[in-house]
Amino acid sequence: MLARALLRRVFLPRYNRSLSQSPRLLQVQEAPKLLSVWIDDKMVQVEPGTTVLQACAVAGVEIPRYCYHERLSVAGNCRMCLVEVEKSAKPIASCAMPVMEGMKVHPHSDISKRAREGVMEFLLVNHPLDCPICDQGGECDLQDQSMAFGSDRSRFVDNAFGGKRAVEDKEVGPLIKTIMTRCIHCTRCIRFAGEIAGVQDLGTTGRGGDMQVGTYVEKMFKSELSGNVIDLCPVGALTAKPYAFTYRSWELRRTESIDVLDGVGSNIVVNTRGEHVMRILPRLNESVNEEWISDKTRFAFDGLFAQRLTVPLARDATGQLRSCSWEDVLSRVSGKLVSIQNPANEVVGVAGALADCESMVCLKDLFNKLGSESLYSETPVHIGSCGNDLRSGYILRAGISALEEADLILLVGTNPRYEATLINARIRKGYIHNECEIAVIGPYMDLSYQHEHLGDDPAVFSGMIRGTHPFGKKFSRAAKPVIIVGEGVLARDDGAYINNQIYMLSRLSPVHGSDWKIVNYLHTTASQVGSMDIGYNTADLPDLSSTRLLYLLSADSVDVTRDQLPTDCLVVYQGHHGDKGAHIADVILPGAAYTEKEATYVNTEGRAQVTQAAVKPPGEARDDWSIIRALSEYAGHTLAYDNIDELRERMAEISPTLVNIDTKQDSCFHSLCVELLYRTSPKHKPYQTPISVKLNSLADFYMTDPISRASKTMAQCVQAVKQADKN
Amino acid sequence: MFSWWRTMQESGGLWNSIKIIYRRSDLRVGTLVGEDANGNKYYENLRYQFGRHRFVDYKLKEFDASQVPPEWHGWLHYMTDNPPTKVPPVPRKFHAEHQANWTGTTKDYVPYSTTRPRIQSWIPPTNKQ
Ligand code: SF4
Ligand code: FES
Numbered sequence: 001m002l003a004r005a006l007l008r009r010v011f012l013p014r015y016n017r018s019l020s021q022s023p024r025l026l027q028v029q030e031a032p033k034l035l036s037v038w039i040d041d042k043m044v045q046v047e048p049g050t051t052v053l054q055a056c057a058v059a060g061v062e063i064p065r066y067c068y069h070e071r072l073s074v075a076g077n078c079r080m081c082l083v084e085v086e087k088s089a090k091p092i093a094s095c096a097m098p099v100m101e102g103m104k105v106h107p108h109s110d111i112s113k114r115a116r117e118g119v120m121e122f123l124l125v126n127h128p129l130d131c132p133i134c135d136q137g138g139e140c141d142l143q144d145q146s147m148a149f150g151s152d153r154s155r156f157v158d159n160a161f162g163g164k165r166a167v168e169d170k171e172v173g174p175l176i177k178t179i180m181t182r183c184i185h186c187t188r189c190i191r192f193a194g195e196i197a198g199v200q201d202l203g204t205t206g207r208g209g210d211m212q213v214g215t216y217v218e219k220m221f222k223s224e225l226s227g228n229v230i231d232l233c234p235v236g237a238l239t240a241k242p243y244a245f246t247y248r249s250w251e252l253r254r255t256e257s258i259d260v261l262d263g264v265g266s267n268i269v270v271n272t273r274g275e276h277v278m279r280i281l282p283r284l285n286e287s288v289n290e291e292w293i294s295d296k297t298r299f300a301f302d303g304l305f306a307q308r309l310t311v312p313l314a315r316d317a318t319g320q321l322r323s324c325s326w327e328d329v330l331s332r333v334s335g336k337l338v339s340i341q342n343p344a345n346e347v348v349g350v351a352g353a354l355a356d357c358e359s360m361v362c363l364k365d366l367f368n369k370l371g372s373e374s375l376y377s378e379t380p381v382h383i384g385s386c387g388n389d390l391r392s393g394y395i396l397r398a399g400i401s402a403l404e405e406a407d408l409i410l411l412v413g414t415n416p417r418y419e420a421t422l423i424n425a426r427i428r429k430g431y432i433h434n435e436c437e438i439a440v441i442g443p444y445m446d447l448s449y450q451h452e453h454l455g456d457d458p459a460v461f462s463g464m465i466r467g468t469h470p471f472g473k474k475f476s477r478a479a480k481p482v483i484i485v486g487e488g489v490l491a492r493d494d495g496a497y498i499n500n501q502i503y504m505l506s507r508l509s510p511v512h513g514s515d516w517k518i519v520n521y522l523h524t525t526a527s528q529v530g531s532m533d534i535g536y537n538t539a540d541l542p543d544l545s546s547t548r549l550l551y552l553l554s555a556d557s558v559d560v561t562r563d564q565l566p567t568d569c570l571v572v573y574q575g576h577h578g579d580k581g582a583h584i585a586d587v588i589l590p591g592a593a594y595t596e597k598e599a600t601y602v603n604t605e606g607r608a609q610v611t612q613a614a615v616k617p618p619g620e621a622r623d624d625w626s627i628i629r630a631l632s633e634y635a636g637h638t639l640a641y642d643n644i645d646e647l648r649e650r651m652a653e654i655s656p657t658l659v660n661i662d663t664k665q666d667s668c669f670h671s672l673c674v675e676l677l678y679r680t681s682p683k684h685k686p687y688q689t690p691i692s693v694k695l696n697s698l699a700d701f702y703m704t705d706p707i708s709r710a711s712k713t714m715a716q717c718v719q720a721v722k723q724a725d726k727n
Numbered sequence: 728m729f730s731w732w733r734t735m736q737e738s739g740g741l742w743n744s745i746k747i748i749y750r751r752s753d754l755r756v757g758t759l760v761g762e763d764a765n766g767n768k769y770y771e772n773l774r775y776q777f778g779r780h781r782f783v784d785y786k787l788k789e790f791d792a793s794q795v796p797p798e799w800h801g802w803l804h805y806m807t808d809n810p811p812t813k814v815p816p817v818p819r820k821f822h823a824e825h826q827a828n829w830t831g832t833t834k835d836y837v838p839y840s841t842t843r844p845r846i847q848s849w850i851p852p853t854n855k856q
Contacts, residue, residue, distance in 0.1 A: 276845055310848040321851035578849025618846040 038104040052094035052105055053081055061107050064116060064145045066123075066234045067186035068095035071290065072195060078186050080123075080145065082115035083107045091115040113149070120150035126165045126209075127235070128181045135177075136236030138249040142184065167212055173220035173724075174716040175227055175299055177244050183213050183237035189229040196292065197223040198428055198448025213237075220724040224421045224701055227298040231281065231291075240279065242299055242713040247271075247278045255614035256283055258601055259297040260354055260526035260594045261705055264400070264422045265603030266293045270301075270595050270614040277301050277595050277615060287401045287664065288607065294421035295717070296701065296708055301595070303711030307578045309590035310619025321588065326620065326630075329587050334634035336549050336570045337370060346548040347372040351536055352555030352581065353379075353525035353705050356599030357608070357658050359574075359591070359624035360527070360534050361651050362639060363553055366628055369637040374542065377531035378555045379487065381538040382495030383521070385680035388532035391657070392667030393677075395529055395606040396423075397517035398482055399664050404430045408478035410471075412441045412502065414486020417448055418695035419524045420604065424448065437478075439471060442488055442691045456690035458494070461501035465508065476508040486522045488693040498691075500681045503674055513671070523604045524694055525705075527554075530602035533655045544569075553624075554591065556581045556706050574627060576617075577706035589631075590621035593707065597623045598644065600651070600658060607664045608657060699725070751790075755782055761812035763796050764825075769803065769810065781805065793828035 034045040037052075039059035046055045051074070053063050066078035076096035083094045086104035091111055106112060124146060131137045167180040185204070190213065193202040201221050205212050215221065221229075229238050252271040259266040259280075266289035269281045280301050282293040312329040313321045340346050349367055351360050364375050386393040403409065403426045416424040424447065430436035431449040438451035441460060454460055454471055464472035475481055483506060489498050506518040523529055532538060544550065544564050552558065554575040562584055565571065573585030576593040594601075596617040602608045617623070625647060632639040641647040651658040657665045695701055699721045702714040735744045737756040748754050757772030757780075766786035773780055781803055785794060795803060798811040829835040 305845055306847050307849045308846050310846070313851060320853065578851070582849065583852070619848065 035099055035101045037099045038102070040106060040108055046099055048098070050099050052083065052085070052092065052097045052099055052103070055099050056083070056094065056105065056107055063094050063107060064149050065095055066141060066145075066184060067188060069188055069191075069232065072188060072191040072232075075187050075191060078123075078184065079119045080116060080149075082112065082119065084109045084111040084115075116149040117151050120146050121155070123184050124150065124154065125156045127184065128164060128166075128179075130182070134179075134182070134236040135239040135244055136182075136233075140236060141234035165209060170214040171218055172215055173222070173226070174713065174720045175241055175295060176221060176230060177239045177241035178214075179237055179239070180212065180214065181237075182235050183233075184235055185211055185213060186234055187213070188232045188234070189213065189238060192229050192232050193221070193223065193226075195432065196228070196425060196428070197225040199223040199226075202229075219727075220720055222698060222721060222724055224294050224296075224418060224698060225292055225425065227295045228282070228292045240299075242302060242716075243279055247273055252278055253614075255595075255612050257595065257611045257614060258609045259293065260356075260601050260611065261296050261300055261708060262294070262420055263523040263525055263528060263604035264289065264420050265526065265601055265607060265609050266297050266422055267609070268293060268297060270612075272614045275615050277304060285662075287399065288603065289422045290425075292422060292425060296421075296704070296714065299713045299717075300702075300708040300711045302713050303577075303707040303709065304593050304595060306712070307706075307710040308618050308621070309576055309578055309582065309588055310621055312590060312620065313585075313588040315586045321585075326622075329589060330631055330634045333549075333570065333572050333587055333589075334631055334636075337631075337635045340370075340548050343367075343370045343372040345372075345374070345546055347551070348374040348376070348542070348544065348547050348549070349551040349553060350376050350378055350541065350555040350558050350560075351527055351531045351553045352575070353527055353557060354575070354594065354707070355527040355531065355554045356594075356597070356601055356611075356624060357527075357530040357534065357651060358599050358644070358647055359553060359628055360531055360536065361647065361654060361658075362625045362628035362632070363551065364534055364536070365639050365650070366632045366635070366637060367551075369632070369639075370635070373537075375536045376541055377528060377536040377538060378558050379491065379523075379525060379528060380540045381490045381523075381528070381532070382492060383490060383499045383538075384496035384677050386673045386676045388535060388538050390667075390669050390673040390676070391533065391606060392670040393673040394521050394523075394532055394538075395667060396484070396520040396522060396604045397606075397667055397670070398520050399517075399605050400426055402517070403427055403482060404434060406430055406436055406480045406482040407434065408475060408481040409436060409438045410441065410475070410481070410483045411438065411447075411451075412483060412485045412498070413488025413490070413492075413691045413693055414442070414484055414522050415445045415447065415693040415696050416484065416486075416522060417445070418698065418701040419486060419693070420522055421701075423522065423604075437474075442486075442693050443696060445693065445696055456692070458498055458501075458686035458689075458691055461498065461505055465501065465504045472505070472508060475505065476510065478509065480511065480516055481506075481509050481518055482520060483518055484520050484522050486693060487524055488691050490521065490523075491694075492687070492689070492691075494686045497681075497686050500677055501686075503677050517670075521604070526601045526603070529604055529606055530600070530608075530658070533602060533606075533658060535654070552581045552585065554581070554706075560584065574624060575706065576621065577710055579706035579709060589627050590617075590619065591624040591627060592617035592621055596621075599624070600661075602658065605664055606657060606667065607662065608660055609662055697721075750788070751785075757782065760802075760810050761799075763799050763811075765794060765796070767794060767799075769799055778805070791827060796825040 037055045039056050042059050044059045056063050063081045065081045067075045074096050076093045081094045082091040084091050084106040169180050170178045190202045193199050201215050230240050251273050255270045257268050257270050259268045267283040267285040269283045271279045280298050282291050284291045311323040312326050314324050314329050316322050349363050428449050439454050440451050441454045442456050463469035489495050547569050550571045552573045556579040571585045572587045573581045574589040574591050576591050594611045595614045598613050599611050600608055629639050648659050699718050702717045703709045708714045734756050738744045757770035760769045760771050762768050768784040771781050798816045801807045802810040
């Protein structure tokens with residue numbers, strides 16, 4: 001023991017040195033002195049650097065604003081936030097003015113009110129006032145604030161000669177409709193594009209009355225986050241193109257839910273009218289998506305209206321899929337299930353990208369009752385010996401919000417920009433505000449921020465570990481390094497080996513073993529972490545030549561063809577879209593999509609979240625877990641839960657994390673996981689194949705799952721991006 | 728007053744009368760004026776109050792006023808005193824065959840949506856072999 005410690009001291013002296021000397025680690029933050037500010041005779045104490053607008057918010061006074069936004073830089077160009085401050089000659093723009101000791105602000109004084117009224121009047125003079133035909137109507141800041149702060153009459157009379165200002169509309173792609181005459185030049189969209197999306201496409205041309213917001217030359221606003229400018233735009237200048245003119249905001253009902261089209265689990269609000277999903281908006285969750293969502297999340301919902309499985313289908317004697325009753329299909333599947341002599345080898349289940357935890361638990365319980373353990377998740381994950389036993393070995397342990405704090409991020413085999421858009425937005429946030437450095441192992445990629453490209457050779461790790469590669473040194477100096485391992489590694493046959501190397505590399509870091517979590521995994525599907533929590537096999541699918549029943553639970557990307565299966569094999573597909581899985585199926589059980597059921601999904605950081613049913617499943621489709629529950633009854637192996645609450649209790653037995661809603665549970669036993677990895681490290685060399693990533697271009701991003709593949713809007717986006725790339 | 732006793736006897740005895748009353752809540756007798764193509768029988772009895780003296784005995788158990796064909800309809804509703812047995816209706820080429828109302832049967836009209844359904848079902852590809 002002692003000898004080992006000594007050896008380590010000799011060979012790797014840097015550990016200890018950097019531990020004791022790292023300035024960032026040991027830095028003690030001094031509590032800043034608070035400043036006293038008077039807002040309307042009420043004293044508040046705020047930190048230096050706070051703006052007057054924020055200080056007013058602390059005092060409970062909301063200042064009207066257009067251009068100011070908490071997550072964007074301060075522009076100070078709308079002037080709506082003018083307030084009177086004592087000893088200042090003119091009212092000041094409160095969003096841009098830092099507070100000073102003893103400042104006396106009068107947000108309700110006559111001067112403040114007149115200033116707002118004046119600004120409102122100027123804005124309205126240059127605004128078309130076409131609220132009756134504007135999609136923003138009812139949720140428009142300009143409407144609301146002109147009601148609250150504007151004048152009650154207009155002095156604009158020059159209709160005959162000068163007329164209203166008018167601006168040509170810009171064409172920025174299939175998602176965003178622009179009516180630029182309505183623009184009030186707040187520049188929020190420009191700042192969003194530049195700061196958060198990292199696409200410098202938007203900007204202004206001209207000045208004064210001729211100022212225009214646009215893309216300079218006509219081109220597509222090519223960003224995976226572009227839809228957020230629709231929410232940001234305080235007026236109706238930027239609205240959604242795919243569902244323009246289909247609703248008025250006050251007709252909609254809100255259902256708070258979760259997005260399942262990638263592994264991030266963005267929080268969303270599903271807006272419905274009657275039995276139709278009309279639009280999807282982001283919902284604030286600081287630890288997951290802040291207040292943004294990706295374009296796929298926002299616009300792919302029209303895929304829920306196409307290609308739906310609405311009735312149970314079964315193949316007849318001629319091999320044609322025909323609609324039939326639930327009794328028919330359930331008895332057919334259960335008949336096959338009970339007729340199988342040796343279920344351990346002959347019954348195989350595969351859970352796909354959109355499978356929810358409830359149905360995965362039901363399916364696993366049913367299969368286990370029958371005596372089969374052959375349950376696989378669609379995407380194989382090769383991480384070595386701890387497999388899915390130890391949770392800390394396969395989730396994004398650090399958590400999405402912690403990525404902001406990191407000072408060095410190494411992305412291995414992943415392009416988070418398209419695989420987990422909101423995680424990329426976090427990394428970019430760290431890059432901008434925290435000077436985080438990013439390095440990439442994988443193909444060349446455009447991540448919307450600068451990064452070091454370390455090549456795509458899997459052998460690069462050994463150089464880093466041995467200290468011959470300069471990045472190894474940089475890594476060992478970093479105070480908060482993060483390694484994000486993506487599907488490009490996990491899906492490789494030698495993934496376990498690379499994973500092992502990554503752990504070796506993480507050992508170089510001084511914070512290794514501390515609370516800071518270095519190694520993280522990024523999964524790209526909503527079901528992946530849940531399926532591993534439940535205990536689905538993460539190995540490649542076995543040889544299917546003796547399978548007699550293949551149960552595809554929303555599995556659409558699975559690489560199975562009929563030729564691999566024996567002729568008497570019954571392929572059951574349960575899901576909501578007629579996609580790849582449905583084409584090879586003999587029996588189709590129509591399930592519900594994520595807007596139609598209450599279901600648990602675990603995101604890539606291990607946070608269990610629940611979707612809510614905003615509408616009913618179409619036709620005869622049913623909640624997925626209840627289908628499997630019914631099937632179990634037909635097969636004579638009735639599952640021991642009759643409603644969702646009892647099922648959740650069962651889930652809690654399997655893993656408490658599955659019912660611990662919206663909390664990121666700290667994963668324990670990590671040291672055990674690491675230990676296991678070292679002990680059982682595969683000895684072979686990595687293969688020569690370069691490390692790849694799953695999605696590496698915007699055109700790939702839009703269509704990744706049955707819902708977005710059925711979506712017309714997403715198809716248009718792919719077309720538009722390809723067209724734009726050509727030009 | 729027409730004797731209820733004679734009415735009962737002419738309707739076929741006590742038991743039959745009860746059955747008839749059960750079926751149409753009414754018991755009447757009269758002279759048979761005619762029968763239509765569907766087998767409904769039309770009676771007249773001038774001793775009843777005016778306006779109630781013509782009536783119909785339906786063939787079907789599930790009867791319904793729309794089973795009366797138009798030629799008998801006029802006579803039954805006192806629009807004419809000539810039953811079609813006396814003055815047959817002039818055949819016209821636009822006369823369609825009489826049809827009783829289908830409401831309540833399986834053939835009745837159910838309003839349907841003329842717009843495209845919002846949610847399109849997947850249509851399985853035709854026979855893969
Ligand atoms: S388009 Fe909207 S968000 Fe952009 S500058 Fe104009 S008003 Fe502001
Ligand atoms: S909010 Fe202060 S200038 Fe626009």
